[in-house]
Amino acid sequence: MEYSEDHIALAAEYALGTLDADERAQVETMMAVDQDFTAIVQAWEFRLGVLNQMVGSVEPPPGLWDKISKAVGLTGLPQPALELPEPPPPPPPPPIVLEDQIGEAVASLQSPAVPPPPSSPPPSPASVAAPAPLPMAAAPAPPFGDSNVVRLTGRVRSYRNLAVAMTAIAAALLAVIGVQVYSPGLLPGLGGKPATQIVEVRPSPVPTPRATSAPSAQYVALLQGAAGGPAFILTVDGATKNFTIRKVGAPPIDANKNYELWLISDKLQNRPRSLGVIGDTNFTTRPLLAGYDSDVINTATYAVTVEQSGGSPDGAPHSQPVFIGRLIETVPANAAPARNR
Amino acid sequence: MLTPAELVWLIAAVAKGDEAAFERLYGATRAKLYGVVLRILRRQDLAEEVIQETYVKIWNSAGQFNPTLASPITWMASIARNRAIDIVRKRSELSIEEEPAAMEVAADSPDPLARREMTEELKRLLECVGRLEPDRQKLVLLAYYNGWSREQLAAKFEAPVNTVKTWLRRSRMDIRECLGL
Numbered sequence: 294m295e296y297s298e299d300h301i302a303l304a305a306e307y308a309l310g311t312l313d314a315d316e317r318a319q320v321e322t323m324m325a326v327d328q329d330f331t332a333i334v335q336a337w338e339f340r341l342g343v344l345n346q347m348v349g350s351v352e353p354p355p356g357l358w359d360k361i362s363k364a365v366g367l368t369g370l371p372q373p374a375l376e377l378p379e380p381p382p383p384p385p386p387p388p389i390v391l392e393d394q395i396g397e398a399v400a401s402l403q404s405p406a407v408p409p410p411p412s413s414p415p416p417s418p419a420s421v422a423a424p425a426p427l428p429m430a431a432a433p434a435p436p437f438g439d440s441n442v443v444r445l446t447g448r449v450r451s452y453r454n455l456a457v458a459m460t461a462i463a464a465a466l467l468a469v470i471g472v473q474v475y476s477p478g479l480l481p482g483l484g485g486k487p488a489t490q491i492v493e494v495r496p497s498p499v500p501t502p503r504a505t506s507a508p509s510a511q512y513v514a515l516l517q518g519a520a521g522g523p524a525f526i527l528t529v530d531g532a533t534k535n536f537t538i539r540k541v542g543a544p545p546i547d548a549n550k551n552y553e554l555w556l557i558s559d560k561l562q563n564r565p566r567s568l569g570v571i572g573d574t575n576f577t578t579r580p581l582l583a584g585y586d587s588d589v590i591n592t593a594t595y596a597v598t599v600e601q602s603g604g605s606p607d608g609a610p611h612s613q614p615v616f617i618g619r620l621i622e623t624v625p626a627n628a629a630p631a632r633n634r
Numbered sequence: 635m636l637t638p639a640e641l642v643w644l645i646a647a648v649a650k651g652d653e654a655a656f657e658r659l660y661g662a663t664r665a666k667l668y669g670v671v672l673r674i675l676r677r678q679d680l681a682e683e684v685i686q687e688t689y690v691k692i693w694n695s696a697g698q699f700n701p702t703l704a705s706p707i708t709w710m711a712s713i714a715r716n717r718a719i720d721i722v723r724k725r726s727e728l729s730i731e732e733e734p735a736a737m738e739v740a741a742d743s744p745d746p747l748a749r750r751e752m753t754e755e756l757k758r759l760l761e762c763v764g765r766l767e768p769d770r771q772k773l774v775l776l777a778y779y780n781g782w783s784r785e786q787l788a789a790k791f792e793a794p795v796n797t798v799k800t801w802l803r804r805s806r807m808d809i810r811e812c813l814g815l
Contacts (some may be wrong), residue, residue, distance in 0.1 A: 302806070305806045305810070306802060306803075306806065309806065310777055310782075311782075311802055317720060317723055335712075339704035339712065342704065342709075342712055343753060344759065344775075344779065345707065346756050348666070350665035350666050350669045351672055352664075357682055357685060357686065361660065361690065364690050365689075365693045367656070457764070461771070462763055462771055464768065465768060465775055466775065468772060469772060470673070511639040513701055515700070515701065523646070526642065526646055528643075541647075541650065621701070
């Protein structure tokens, strides 16, 4: 559906916060009846929401948790121990920077029916933030315009621009939220050399971990079915390639059957490769992606089928995929983990 | 200290009614969200109320969180921020600063943000905001971080409200163009 400039203005200023009470009510009403409009508003909210990374943390009063707990009606009954997936072993350096492959994967997400083109000459350095085009892919109509083309900016240019921008914006940030930013001279990656490092991953099965403090990239895929809603969540550690698949919404299946996870990549002639049976527990962790190149891993489609007990006997799926998804990078390889104080 | 991937796990667990995950999620994110809304509301009692409502909403809508669209903190902060701004807009007859309990917001840790800690998205947005004229930058940042209304911005920049509206519209369009949307 085409949205007028006024609609988009409303959505953007709702997200920014400058609408008055009546206008906010109007937007909230529109959102309640129009999912597409909600998507536009949310896209703006999430776009601007990155600014919250810069806000200082403040501890709320300690009694607040009790109030929240009562408000949602927590039972306080003993729960099974919370298990988060095992943290991956220390990653080897250097962190694999896969912006170009990610850019391709993300670009291809905009037309899910079209498999990404077979490996072409190295693309020009792409600067695409992973979530950026996704609002266009997720909503039925592109919220920000007709074009589905992702405008790619040269990486070198963008780093120079960042330095200039940071100098320009430093005073405003300091004045408004008291945040200081480092001077451009301290920003790494300047001096004209391209900051993209494409490190070819050697196909050796297990990388040797060496002591390093560089955090690795984390990728997440939601595996969803036709009914929508995630059935499984797949996370992959960019350095070790260990993956974990967690059941979040998959319906139970017959006792004599198993869910099985597959990797499907046009780089492998679209022949599904088994990543193993998904166990009955909530978490299943495997190193089975270690034998695949990073660009295969990042661009593949992941699918879950229902197989006989113990999984497919012949290495090929025997049912249609029930849940599918693709990987999204949640933590860039060069970023420290989100700090919550 | 939890990574975004771990927060995604927690939210998925909360969607299934996992109370321990909810408590852990609260522990990991409460200070950031409280900091965000306190800056807008400038009152601890209101901020507490908003945070409480926010986490109740998170408990009820965790199943709708889509990690492909936003990071966990961004999603949660959006809920918190919307509620905070709803409140300040409804109270606009009374200037927040005049209320006796209004306070200077001091963060526990105002820290210089190392560039390598910024996500690509944040860098790109700051780059685009940085291209605006200095007054427009302040306009946008005051609106976003402090939740100022057009009237408050007009007072700050000593301009009529309609002019502020125009500035906001122009700045928003510039940012949108710069982001390549």
